[in-house]
Amino acid sequence: MGLIQGPTELLPxxxxxxLSLGPWMADWDWDRIDPEIRKSFEVAVHAGTALALLIGxxxxxxxxxxxFDLRRASVLLLSFIPPALIGYFFxxxxxxxxxxxxxxxxxxxxxxxxxxxxxxxxxxxxxxDATAVDGLCLGIGQAAALAPxxxxxxxxxxxxxxxxxxxxxxxILSRTVALPVIVGAALLKGDRLRKRGISxxxxxxxxxxxxxSFGSTLTSQALIGLVERDRALWPYALYRSGLAAxxxxxxxxxxxxxxxxxxxxxxxxSSHTNGAATNGSIGTVSGTTKPGTDS
Numbered sequence: 036m037g038l039i040q041g042p043t044e045l046l047p048x049x050x051x052x053x054l055s056l057g058p059w060m061a062d063w064d065w066d067r068i069d070p071e072i073r074k075s076f077e078v079a080v081h082a083g084t085a086l087a088l089l090i091g092x093x094x095x096x097x098x099x100x101x102x103f104d105l106r107r108a109s110v111l112l113l114s115f116i117p118p119a120l121i122g123y124f125f126x127x128x129x130x131x132x133x134x135x136x137x138x139x140x141x142x143x144x145x146x147x148x149x150x151x152x153x154x155x156x157x158x159x160x161x162x163x164d165a166t167a168v169d170g171l172c173l174g175i176g177q178a179a180a181l182a183p184x185x186x187x188x189x190x191x192x193x194x195x196x197x198x199x200x201x202x203x204x205x206x207i208l209s210r211t212v213a214l215p216v217i218v219g220a221a222l223l224k225g226d227r228l229r230k231r232g233i234s235x236x237x238x239x240x241x242x243x244x245x246x247x248s249f250g251s252t253l254t255s256q257a258l259i260g261l262v263e264r265d266r267a268l269w270p271y272a273l274y275r276s277g278l279a280a281x282x283x284x285x286x287x288x289x290x291x292x293x294x295x296x297x298x299x300x301x302x303x304x305s306s307h308t309n310g311a312a313t314n315g316s317i318g319t320v321s322g323t324t325k326p327g328t329d330s
Contacts (some may be wrong), residue, residue, distance in 0.1 A: 037247025040080040041087070042044050045258040047150065047271045048278075049078060049186035051085075052139050056282055059136055071159075072237055075224045079241045083219035084249030085214055091256045092210065099211060102163075110170035113213035114191075117174035119219060122181055133182050136286055140279040142184025146193070146280075147272035154194040154268040158201035165208060167264065173212050184279075187213060203263040267318065 036056055043050035054077050058065035065073070089096065098109070121129075133142075176194035180187035188209055195205035233241075262268075 036076075037080050037083065037244040037249075038251045040084060040244075040248040041251025041253075042255045042258055044081070044084045044188065044252065045255055046262065047189035047192050048275055049143060049146065049184050049189060050081075051180075052143055052184040052186070052275075052278065054080070055134075055139055055183060056136060057277070060282075060285065067083045071227070071231075072233075074126075074130070075090070075228055075272075076241055076244055078217075078220050078224040080244045080248035082216045083245040084252045084306070085217040087249045087252035088210065088214065088235055090226070091253055095207070106166070109167040110165045110173075111212065111215065113167055113170035114173040114177065115215045115238070118177040118181065118216050121178040122220065123223070126181065129181050135183075136282050139184040139298075140282040140286075142182050142186075143275045143279040144184075146185045147275045149193045150189055150272045151193055151270045153196040154202075156196050159199045162202050162207075164200070164204075169195070169200075169208075170212070172198055174207060176210065177216055179209055184275075186275075189271070189275075192262070196268075200267065202268075206259065206263045259305065269330070270277075 036057060039053050039057060040050050043053045152191050172194045173191050176190035177187055179185055180190040191212060192205050196202070200208065301315040308315075
C-alpha cells in the first residue's frame with residue numbers, strides 16, 4: 036500500500052481511494068482492523084510522501100521560501116484553516132457516514148466531473164498571482180477532499196483552475212498547500228496513537244508503509260511533470276471514472292452473490308431443494324459443522 040501511495044498522490048487520482056479500495060478489491064479482512072489504526076496508517080503513508088516531496092522538491096521550496104511574504108502567508112494560512120477545522124471536528128462523522136466503496140466511487144465521479152469542468156477555464160494567472168481569496172478556495176477544496184474519493188490533489192487543482200491559474204501554477208499551488216495539512220494530520224494522529232498506545236506489530240506496519248511511501252514518491256517525481264505540462268486533466272478524470280465503474284461493478288456482483296446465498300434455490304420454488312442448498316451452502320446441519328468447511 037505504501038508503494039501505491041507515492042504515484043497516486045502525485046497524480047489527481049485520489050491516493051486515499053486507492054488505499055481504501057485496494058484492500059477491498061483484494062478481499063483482505065480490512066474491516067477487522069481498528070478504524071483508528073487504519074486511518075493512522077493512511078496518514079503515516081501520507082507523511083512518507085510529504086517527506087519525499089520535501090527532499091525531491093527542495094529547490095522549489097527554497098525558491099518559495101525566499102519569496103515568502105505576507106501575501107503568501109495569508110494564502111497558506113487560509114488554505115490550512117478549512118481542512119484543519121473540518122478534519123478536527125468532523126473527521127469521524129465523515130468516515131462513518133461517507134466511508135465504504137460506494138461513497139468512494141461517488142467521490143471519484145464527482146471529483147472527475149469537477150476537474151473536467153474547471154479545466155475548461157482559461158489559463159490567465161501564474162506565479163505570484165495568488166491572493167487570500169485563492170487561499171480560501173484552495174482550503175475549501177482540501178476540506179472537500181476529506182470525503183473519500185474526491186482527492187486532495189484533484190480538489191486543489193480544480194479550485195486553482197476555477198480561479199484561472201495555469202495548469203503548471205495550479206500544480207505548484209496544490210503541492211505547496213498540501214504539506215502543512217499532511218504534516219498537521221500526521222502530528223494529530225501521532226499524538227492520538229501515543230496516548231492510546233500501539234502494538235509492536237502495528238508500529239512495524241506503520242514504519243513499513245511510511246518507508247515504502249517515501250521510496251515510491253521519491254522515485255515517482257517525474258509524474259509531477261505530467262500534470263504541470265500544458266495537458267488537460269480529462270485523462271485523469273477518465274481513469275478515476277474507470278476506477279469508479281470497476282468499484283460499482285464489484286459492488287453489484289457482491290450484492291447478487293449475497294442475494295443468491297440468502298435465498299438459495301429461489302428460482303425453482305422448492306422448499307426441499309432450498310433446504311438442501313442452504314445446508315450445502317453454509318456447510319452445517321443441525322448446528323454441527325461439516326468436515327472440511329469453514330465454521
